[in-house]
Amino acid sequence: MKRSIAAALCVATFGTTACASLNNTERGAGIGAGAGGAIGAVIGRQTGNTARGAIIGAVVGGAAGAVIGRRMDRQAQELETIPNTEVQRVGEGIAVTFESGILFATNSDVIQSAGQSNLRQLAASLQRYPGTEVLIVGHTDADGSDDYNMGLSLRRASAARNYLVGQGISSSVIRVEGRGESEPVADNTTAAGKSRNRRVEVAIFASEEYRQQVLRENGSQ
Incomplete structure (x- = not known):
């Protein structure tokens, strides 16, 4: 099944x-x-979409999946109020994309004040909806070497994770990955495309513990 x-x-x-x-x-x-x-x-x-792959990997389906999906619907509606973010419902989870320019200055992994505000709102949402896991994936444009971009993307994802932990989110529920320039969503030959590719994606999905709880309450599918 x-x-x-x-x-x-x-x-x-x-x-x-x-x-x-x-x-x-x-x-x-x-x-x-x-x-x-x-x-x-x-x-x-x-x-070429690590964040969405993680969400699909947490699928339950059936009645239990519907319960999780309704919960994610409510959380997604709240997250849509965060400025300069793109929020999408994917399967039984949520994909949130932050513009890298909001979170970080060029070639920096230090979170800017506007980015801190966005992450505080994300942390508050995660606290209101316990029982979730988070994967943070950093991305860059194609300027610079592959190794540099991979390292920068991981440092940025880690910085976002550390900020969320500082806001009270357990480190055990957050994973990070750096994908560098390997997962573009736009043309890296244009300024507009490069801007879209410089991003941080956050995948939010039900934790294994919560999935098992919902399955017990709604019957194994």
């Missing part, structure tokens, strides 16, 4: 072409416990 749920969410979120490219081994990973995580990791690699 989990494989079919993850496959359906894969198609709904990323399209038939990307999901059809899963090989037999990857499809087989969808059978049994941990199916969502395995498929989510594959989706993240193949579509």
